[in-house]
Amino acid sequence: MKRSLAVTAAVLLTVLTSGCSDSDEPDDAPSASGSPSGSPSSSASSSAPEGSSEGGAGEVENETYPRGADVAAFCDVLAEIDGAIDGAQPGSEEDWERILSAFEGLDALGVPDNLPESAVSELVHVELLVQASGSVEEFTAAVQDSPPPSDTVDGYIDDNC
Numbered sequence: 001m002k003r004s005l006a007v008t009a010a011v012l013l014t015v016l017t018s019g020c021s022d023s024d025e026p027d028d029a030p031s032a033s034g035s036p037s038g039s040p041s042s043s044a045s046s047s048a049p050e051g052s053s054e055g056g057a058g059e060v061e062n063e064t065y066p067r068g069a070d071v072a073a074f075c076d077v078l079a080e081i082d083g084a085i086d087g088a089q090p091g092s093e094e095d096w097e098r099i100l101s102a103f104e105g106l107d108a109l110g111v112p113d114n115l116p117e118s119a120v121s122e123l124v125h126v127e128l129l130v131q132a133s134g135s136v137e138e139f140t141a142a143v144q145d146s147p148p149p150s151d152t153v154d155g156y157i158d159d160n161c
Helices: 005-019 071-086 093-109 117-132 136-145 152-160
Strands: none
Touching (some): 071 093, 071 152, 093 136
């Protein structure tokens, strides 16, 4: 897998923007405030997109992912996320469920010890957008309004996947 989540989201955005003209603008972009030990930690100071309590995979929390995941398994989960986002069609509940499921896989696995914090922030940001959305169209609008803060995941993929 050679593309970052930011690039994947941009591709999805390009494909879907013709059908998406209605969106709520989010407040400031969510940011990760990670726990170096790798244990999940909530941050009360995070600013999630408006409407974050509806639609997505439940209540939005700004969490970091547990550290220590196997690199190959992590790359597989990133490929699953990439495929779910790339293949998502507007109006498809099945595609939306696939995106949610892919991020649940990331939540369950965690991230490798060698993943830079900026890449963790990128993943957290995209997942918060997913959780705050209730459909492919809402996610596309959210990415347009609040793009990922970096493309560090792309470099990690190039070097490790």
